[in-house]
Amino acid sequence: MEIKTMKRVDIIFAMEGVDPVKVVENAIKRDQDDIILDMIDSGLKGRGGAGFPTGLKWKFTRNEDSLEKYVICNADEGEPGTFKDREILDRVSEKVFAGMAICGYTIGAREGFIYLRGEYNFLLKKLNQKLSVFNAAMKKLGLDFVIEICSGSGAYICGEESALFESMEGKRGEPRNKPPYPTVSGYLGKPTVINNVETLVYACMINRLGAEEFKALGTKDSRGSKVFSISGDTPNAGIYELELGMTVDSFVQEFGDGDTKAVQVGGAAGGCVPRKQFTDTVIGYEGIPTGGSMMLFNSTRSMYNVLHDYLEFFTEESCEQCTPCRVGCQQLLMGIEMIKRGERTPAYLEDLKKLAKTMKISAKCGLGQSVANPFVSIVNNFKEEIIY
Amino acid sequence: MELINLTIDNKAVKVENGTTILKAASKVGIKIPTLCYLGLDDLGVENKPGGCRICVVEVEGRRNLAPACATNCAEGMIVKSNSMRVLNARKTVLELILSDHPSDCLVCAKNGNCDLQSMAQDMGVREIHYQGEQSHYKEDFSPSIIREMDKCIMCRRCETMCNDFQTVGALSGVHRGFQAVVAPAFEQDLVKSPCTFCGQCVAVCPTGALTEVDHTNQVIRALANPRKKVIVQTAPAVRAALGESFGEEPGTLVTGKMVTALRQLGFDYVFDTDFAADLTIMEEGTELLDRLTRHLNGEENVALPILTSCCPAWVNFFEHYFPEMRDIPSTARSPQQMFGSIAKTYFADMIETKREDLVVVSIMPCLAKKYECQRDEFSVDGNPDVDYSISTRELAALIKQANIDFDSLEDSDFDQPMGESSGAGVIFGTTGGVIEAASRTAYELFTKKKHERISFEELRGFDGIRQATLDFDGLPIKIGIAHGLGNARKLLESIQDGSCEFHAIEIMACPGGCIGGGGQPLHHGKSSILLARQKAIYAEDSAKPIRKSHENKYIQELYDKFLGKPMSEKAHHLLHTHYFDRSGSDIVIKKD
Known part of the structure; x- marks a missing residue:
């Protein structure tokens, strides 16, 4: 397997010599299909966590025969341990806007929306000011594309793309049945590209730098770099852009405090990598994928408490629509509590693991399906901490 | 109309494009169990939130199970409605529903007429492995309808009738997560909502959550x-x-x-x-x-x-x-x-x-x-x-x-x-x-x-x-x-x-x-x-x-x-x- 060593990169936040409006101006001189070919060639995958190839998403939406299409920037950054999109929007929002405008031009959309996490409303004023300048610049370029901001109200589930559409349409934020996918039927039932904040910046930069330069970074399955939100037991908490394809071990050597026993990769919905697996686990789509959250835990932390927190979070944030998630999360939570109190035997953990696996295959959306990731990985690797 | 060929439980089926797996299965005598699904075809009413997950089936090539009620057939699809994986998942899901249900069937107004009860019987549930919490909500008495939401399984049929068919808009999901409940806005009582007491919510409720006031x-x-x-x-x-x-x-x-x-x-x-x-x-x-x-x-x-x-x-x-x-x-x-x-x-x-x-x-x-x-x-x-x-x-x-x-x-x-x-x-x-x-x-x-x-x-x-x-x-x-x-x-x-x-x-x-x-x-x-x-x-x-x-x-x-x-x-x-x-x-x- 291709493995990279830890390397810092500066693409997302770099502004020197980058004029986002100029990037759009150059892009719209090109043929839309060429832009899509470049995007596919770059190997860029969705940076929100799911990792769907961005170029394909744009292509599918472009191929849809509809007069109305939309570009949506998913800025409902709610995954515990993730805070990179806030920083991107604060520091380089024009690059996000540019990514949206290029996407709009490519797929044939005239409207774009930024669905901004409710807790990020403090950014609203600044973003709107920058947007009015940007929208005017697009008009000047002759590009029929306007971006608006739509504010969320604080539900984790609304980061799920179809629940986000429901929320934007003024309805209760609940995921839809899929298929149809957003490329066919998204916001208002129209073909929609919905991309993460970071993905859109990379889209902008691939148009600025060319696919080759982006592709040169990372591995075959995980091209490019990624912005990480690093937190927990680390002396260097913060936001870092790193090349994809490094091992957890090389990551921990840089960011750990020397006593790291586990890294939770990908937020509460991600998987937990214990020390014994650090060297064998690659951070990337071929190994452990992540939306950017890296939480480090040292030996003073109880993994029972970690798991308990995550389960409490999911129990509260489940949309309630489907049984596996609504009741399942709560059962897992109560289950480990009962084992801890000695009301159920440790053997009950096996029942709970079975339940988590059933949730993975039967829940309606990514939320319920991914609860098994932290549950199974923490229970398997820290069984004693859960029981005693 | 474009026709599509697929197999369900090794039976070949030919259906029109846009047909769900559930409907295709019923054409060849396969009765996939459902709970939240409600289809009143003659009235154009359909409730298929894909929520209860009882109707999940295995579709070859798909990572997870698919809800039969909300998944359309595709050419060459191979569906299994009763594989081990499906049966295990279905039973687990049903146990989850039952784990959050007051088991007072003998004194319930819907005893003998309850879809959930029949489902538990059909699936042969004899034990509920999971013993977490049960929901408790206040009962709501109106002149016509009683809401006992402890018995609600969040199928949302009542919402479909109230909002889509009747356009009354008295009922919708309130709160989220395990606390969520179907209720009038702000969890008010029915009498403070625009409820017309038509009772169509009661008519489609699969459990005893919505019943009439008994005189x-x-x-x-x-x-x-x-x-x-x-x-x-x-x-x-x-x-x-x-x-x-x-x-x-x-x-x-x-x-x-x-x-x-x-x-x-x-x-x-x-x-x-x-x-x-x-x-x-x-x-x-x-x-x-x-x-x-x-x-x-x-x-x-x-x-x-x-x-x-x-x-x-x-x-x-x-x-x-x-x-x-x-x-x-x-x-x-x-x-x-x-x-x-x-x-x-x-x-x-x-x-x-x-x-x-x-x-x-x-x-x-x-x-x-x-x-x-x-x-x-x-x-x-x-x-x-x-x-x-x-x-x-x-x-x-x-x-x-x-x-x-x-x-x-x-x-x-x-x-x-x-x-x-x-x-x-x-x-x-x-x-x-x-x-x-x-x-x-x-x-x-x-x-x-x-x-x-x-x-x-x-x-x-x-x-x-x-x-x-x-x-x-x-x-x-x-x-x-x-x-x-x-x-x-x-x-x-x-x-x-x-x-x-x-x-x-x-x-x-x-x-x-x-x-x-x-x-x-x-x-x-x-x-x-x-x-x-x-x-x-x-x-x-x-x-x-x-x-x-x-x-x-x-x-x-x-x-x-x-x-x-x-x-x-x-x-x-x-x-x-x-x-x-x-x-x-x-x-x-x-x-x-």
């Missing part, structure tokens, strides 16, 4: 009280559905047995609401002709079209949502209330009994009737015209509790004078029936000619909105018909914006009219049952010797001896009402 005990007490004379009236739609509660095929008429059973229960007089339906036609028909004549004479500001007013859920609906149009509906009270009013005056005098010593019970296919009979305007000095309104389901329960073997009963006839009715009174029970009944009488009163055909077939059917033009001897009378409040809303909006013009409109809140009422035996998602009931209603009409309300000799006698003529001052006082603007106010309920 059977009050009825039993009244029957046991020797100082009270207890009289009963039965609505037309009841006889076309009551049999289902005793194992009869849907659409079996049990009028005669029902009368016998009521007599055995101890009612002193067994009367027919159809009699009052005939009376309604006399009043409403006269009102229509009056407005029509004034309109034809060039009088301005005549409130047309006239809207029927016999459906109490519909009355609640327009009082809430169209209060500015409240001068348009007929002022005629509903048959239930006309009956009560006449029973406690005319009939009370006839049998020389004081009003206070008479108890009037109505058997209705409807839950909104429970609320209607409690309205202040329908009582005299605190004594209601109709004391208790019980549903078809409650009557079935009463009959069972009284050890009456319904199947073996002989037929018998209603008592007189308030048991006689024309066929016109009978067809009140289905959509289009009231306006057809009114037309039979209005035609003859207006043209002074006999209408030889009797039936107005053009007014019949099952489409949500129907229109027809009747020929009143050269004068075209435009009729509109809607069943379902969502359809009613569309029709009203088309009048408001001037895109449609009618002389008269019939509106029924429930699908199919009263035959699909919220108090009827549960249809469990089979709209064919409603069609069978409709057929039965028309069959009873055809078999009646009298088919027109104005030919009912007991009605004629009532006018001769008591009321004078239709819309007389006395009739106004006893048989007409007025409406309120409830757009901003809560419904006020009386405490027992």
Whole structure:
């Protein structure tokens, strides 16, 4: 397997010599299909966590025969341990806007929306000011594309793309049945590209730098770099852009405090990598994928408490629509509590693991399906901490 | 139409593009179990949130399981509905639902009639492995409907009926996560919501979360009280559905047995609401002709079209949502209330009994009737015209509790004078029936000619909105018909914006009219049952010797001896009402 060593990169936040409006101006001189070919060639995958190839998403939406299409920037950054999109929007929002405008031009959309996490409303004023300048610049370029901001109200589930559409349409934020996918039927039932904040910046930069330069970074399955939100037991908490394809071990050597026993990769919905697996686990789509959250835990932390927190979070944030998630999360939570109190035997953990696996295959959306990731990985690797 | 080939459980199926796996499976005899799914095809109602996850199946090449109700077939698809993986997941999901359900089946109103209970039996659940928390919500009592949300499984069927079909918008998801519950906005009680008490939520609830307020005990007490004379009236739609509660095929008429059973229960007089339906036609028909004549004479500001007013859920609906149009509906009270009013005056005098010593019970296919009979305007000095309104389901329960073997009963006839009715009174029970009944009488009163055909077939059917033009001897009378409040809303909006013009409109809140009422035996998602009931209603009409309300000799006698003529001052006082603007106010309920 291709493995990279830890390397810092500066693409997302770099502004020197980058004029986002100029990037759009150059892009719209090109043929839309060429832009899509470049995007596919770059190997860029969705940076929100799911990792769907961005170029394909744009292509599918472009191929849809509809007069109305939309570009949506998913800025409902709610995954515990993730805070990179806030920083991107604060520091380089024009690059996000540019990514949206290029996407709009490519797929044939005239409207774009930024669905901004409710807790990020403090950014609203600044973003709107920058947007009015940007929208005017697009008009000047002759590009029929306007971006608006739509504010969320604080539900984790609304980061799920179809629940986000429901929320934007003024309805209760609940995921839809899929298929149809957003490329066919998204916001208002129209073909929609919905991309993460970071993905859109990379889209902008691939148009600025060319696919080759982006592709040169990372591995075959995980091209490019990624912005990480690093937190927990680390002396260097913060936001870092790193090349994809490094091992957890090389990551921990840089960011750990020397006593790291586990890294939770990908937020509460991600998987937990214990020390014994650090060297064998690659951070990337071929190994452990992540939306950017890296939480480090040292030996003073109880993994029972970690798991308990995550389960409490999911129990509260489940949309309630489907049984596996609504009741399942709560059962897992109560289950480990009962084992801890000695009301159920440790053997009950096996029942709970079975339940988590059933949730993975039967829940309606990514939320319920991914609860098994932290549950199974923490229970398997820290069984004693859960029981005693 | 493009056809698609797939296999389900090794059986080859060919279906039209856009067909769900669930429907494709049913074509080859595979009954994939469902809980949240509700499909009333004849009404265009579909609830498939893909929420319960009971119907999950394995689709080759797909990472996770697919909900059969919400996944469309694709060419070459290979589906397994009963693999180990599916069975395990399905049973686990069902156990999860049951883990958050009070297991008080033996004392639950839905015992024996509950989709969740049948599912647990079919799946062979003998143990619930998971013992987490159970939800607890406060119970909500309204005059018609009880919400016991501890029993809710979040199937959202009630929401689909309330919001999509009825456009009432009283129910929706509140909160999220394990705390989530289906409730009126801000988790208020139903009485503070725009609920019309149509009971369609109750009619589709798969568990005991939504049930009717049970008045059977009050009825039993009244029957046991020797100082009270207890009289009963039965609505037309009841006889076309009551049999289902005793194992009869849907659409079996049990009028005669029902009368016998009521007599055995101890009612002193067994009367027919159809009699009052005939009376309604006399009043409403006269009102229509009056407005029509004034309109034809060039009088301005005549409130047309006239809207029927016999459906109490519909009355609640327009009082809430169209209060500015409240001068348009007929002022005629509903048959239930006309009956009560006449029973406690005319009939009370006839049998020389004081009003206070008479108890009037109505058997209705409807839950909104429970609320209607409690309205202040329908009582005299605190004594209601109709004391208790019980549903078809409650009557079935009463009959069972009284050890009456319904199947073996002989037929018998209603008592007189308030048991006689024309066929016109009978067809009140289905959509289009009231306006057809009114037309039979209005035609003859207006043209002074006999209408030889009797039936107005053009007014019949099952489409949500129907229109027809009747020929009143050269004068075209435009009729509109809607069943379902969502359809009613569309029709009203088309009048408001001037895109449609009618002389008269019939509106029924429930699908199919009263035959699909919220108090009827549960249809469990089979709209064919409603069609069978409709057929039965028309069959009873055809078999009646009298088919027109104005030919009912007991009605004629009532006018001769008591009321004078239709819309007389006395009739106004006893048989007409007025409406309120409830757009901003809560419904006020009386405490027992």
